[in-house]
Amino acid sequence: MSLGITTHEFHVYVNVLQYFIIFTLILWYMYWQLSKRYVLKLAEKLPGPKGWPLIGNALEFRGSAHEIMKKLCRYLEIDSVVKLWIGPKLLIFLSDPKDVEIILSSYDHIDKSSEYDLFKPWLGNGLLISTGETWKSHRKLIYPTFHMNILKKFIVLFNTNSRETVEKLWKEVGKTFDCHDYMSEATVEMLLETAMGVNKKTQDRSGYEYAQAVMQMCDILHSRHMKIWLKPDWIFKLSSYGRIQKAMLNIIHSLTNKIIKSKMDTLDELSQSCKNASRSDTDVEEKRRVAFLDLLVEASQNGEHITRKEIREQVDTIMFEGHDTTAAAASFFLSLMAAHPDIQNRVIQELDEIFGNSDRSATFSDTLEMKYLERCLLETLRLYPPVPFIARHLNQPVKLVSGNYILPPGCTVVIATIKLHRREDIYANPNKYEPDNFLPERAANRNYYEFIPFSAGPRNCVGRKYAMLKLKVLLSTVMRNFYIRSHMTEKDFKLQGDIILKREEGFQVRLEPRKYTNLKQL
Numbered sequence: 318m319s320l321g322i323t324t325h326e327f328h329v330y331v332n333v334l335q336y337f338i339i340f341t342l343i344l345w346y347m348y349w350q351l352s353k354r355y356v357l358k359l360a361e362k363l364p365g366p367k368g369w370p371l372i373g374n375a376l377e378f379r380g381s382a383h384e385i386m387k388k389l390c391r392y393l394e395i396d397s398v399v400k401l402w403i404g405p406k407l408l409i410f411l412s413d414p415k416d417v418e419i420i421l422s423s424y425d426h427i428d429k430s431s432e433y434d435l436f437k438p439w440l441g442n443g444l445l446i447s448t449g450e451t452w453k454s455h456r457k458l459i460y461p462t463f464h465m466n467i468l469k470k471f472i473v474l475f476n477t478n479s480r481e482t483v484e485k486l487w488k489e490v491g492k493t494f495d496c497h498d499y500m501s502e503a504t505v506e507m508l509l510e511t512a513m514g515v516n517k518k519t520q521d522r523s524g525y526e527y528a529q530a531v532m533q534m535c536d537i538l539h540s541r542h543m544k545i546w547l548k549p550d551w552i553f554k555l556s557s558y559g560r561i562q563k564a565m566l567n568i569i570h571s572l573t574n575k576i577i578k579s580k581m582d583t584l585d586e587l588s589q590s591c592k593n594a595s596r597s598d599t600d601v602e603e604k605r606r607v608a609f610l611d612l613l614v615e616a617s618q619n620g621e622h623i624t625r626k627e628i629r630e631q632v633d634t635i636m637f638e639g640h641d642t643t644a645a646a647a648s649f650f651l652s653l654m655a656a657h658p659d660i661q662n663r664v665i666q667e668l669d670e671i672f673g674n675s676d677r678s679a680t681f682s683d684t685l686e687m688k689y690l691e692r693c694l695l696e697t698l699r700l701y702p703p704v705p706f707i708a709r710h711l712n713q714p715v716k717l718v719s720g721n722y723i724l725p726p727g728c729t730v731v732i733a734t735i736k737l738h739r740r741e742d743i744y745a746n747p748n749k750y751e752p753d754n755f756l757p758e759r760a761a762n763r764n765y766y767e768f769i770p771f772s773a774g775p776r777n778c779v780g781r782k783y784a785m786l787k788l789k790v791l792l793s794t795v796m797r798n799f800y801i802r803s804h805m806t807e808k809d810f811k812l813q814g815d816i817i818l819k820r821e822e823g824f825q826v827r828l829e830p831r832k833y834t835n836l837k838q839l
């Protein structure tokens with residue numbers, strides 16, 4: 318051995334070091350047990366699989382994203398309250414609507430859990446993550462920007478973009494392909510044009526690149542949640558994941574910065590136009606699409622409490638929340654249409670009754686007539702909620718009503734929407750795709766907290782109406798042009814919950830043109 322020590326001495330040092338580490342761990346574990354006495358006592362009473370000292374159940378969550386999801390869903394079968402220890406972290410999953418209501422309806426439990434911190438380099442302190450007064454004041458500012466009166470004006474843009482998606486889909490006719498790529502691109506483009514008010518003419522391929530970067534970011538965040546050694550920032554930054562994240566955030570933030578700059582320029586130009594008598598009113602109106610971003614920029618210019626950095630964080634949040642969730646919903650919907658041709662035929666029949674042989678665009682009142690399509694969409698969100706889990710940090714003990722349990726402060730409480738939506742006491746056939754579960758008379762008998770794809774309570778989704786309207790226009794346009802086919806059944810879906818629910822094998826479908834329509838020629 319070099320360095321002036323013999324091999325024997327080296328082995329002695331290594332042994333001493335090993336004992337030192339073991340001794341420190343035991344001491345830390347004893348201290349942790351003592352300081353967490355109250356939490357451990359309450360946790361002990363909760364149902365859940367037995368774990369190992371120190372690591373808890375962490376080792377059981379290995380393997381592919383689908384295997385992890387399968388394992389988790391098996392554990393959720395234990396009870397409507399299930400605890401898991403991931404190292405020193407206590408996660409408690411809830412799937413009884415009465416317990417879910419206690420958490421989601423209260424302003425006391427609006428803090429997001431530390432799992433959301435990994436989003437911070439991407440979304441900063443945007444609406445999804447922020448809390449307290451910042452969250453309250455920004456939510457108050459943002460919520461009205463998704464009012465139905467504003468959304469109705471987006472119909473034209475939803476139609477144009479849906480037709481463009483159909484145009485692109487024509488080249489896939491007859492092939493088996495992943496429809497998620499197209500749904501993802503379409504939802505980004507629509508968000509850019511509607512919520513951000515960025516005109517198509519000023520866009521380039523950045524929409525597609527953006528969607529790809531968001532998908533990679535979701536993969537990275539999922540890996541970080543699962544691979545415990547990637548949690549410390551310094552290790553993560555040195556890893557290949559850290560380097561990829563840097564590159565992806567560069568793409569994402571470049572686009573958001575570009576959008577904001579373009580919006581500020583347009584608003585400056587507009588105020589010039591208003592002063593300039595030679596410009597017509599319609600010219601000014603054309604440029605002035607009042608959308609989410611216009612209102613935020615105007616608010617900041619009018620001295621409201623939102624800085625330019627905060628605007629960027631909100632734009633990133635809306636672009637992420639509004640895009641990946643909707644793309645997943647659209648892709649599951651198309652996969653389910655392919656897997657249930659009888660249901661697909663009923664949707665087509667309804668569309669034919671509304672539109673006949675005409676290739677006109679969908680109007681807002683048409684979307685109100687799409688009652689069966691809407692039921693199919695809601696049933697899609699029931700069985701395959703794009704956000705399968707919602708997590709909160711508890712600051713105080715919470716008494717549940719489903720059983721004699723108290724959730725300890727400091728734990729992460731996870732609303733298991735995917736389990737809640739498949740309860741036998743709510744749905745006669747909980748795992749069957751049955752759009753009539755949403756017939757008005759059946760839905761009327763359900764409690765508000767029994768169906769929560771958009772969450773519920775004070776932190777519910779601000780984009781719910783936007784998403785439903787956009788999905789109706791997009792999916793009806795696709796189905797007026799194509800039959801959706803696939804050799805796969807629902808049993809073949811391999812679910813993975815990497816932040817947003819997806820299919821591990823991709824959303825493989827095949828398109829068959831419907832003979833009598835010719836929207837593609839427009």
Ligand code: HEM
Pocket residue numbers: 444445446456512634635638639640642643646702703704706707708769770771772775776777778779780781783784
């Ligand atoms: C099918 C589509 C969508 C689904 C299933 C969905 C679902 C959800 C869920 C479950 C939450 C709560 C998340 C949590 O507490 O962790 C949420 C929050 C949010 N969603 Fe959506 N969403 C969809 C579309 C949209 C769209 C289109 C937008 C915007 C254009 C949007 C913007 C937001 C925002 C900003 C929040 C955070 C609200 C807050 O914390 O105050 N979402 N969404």
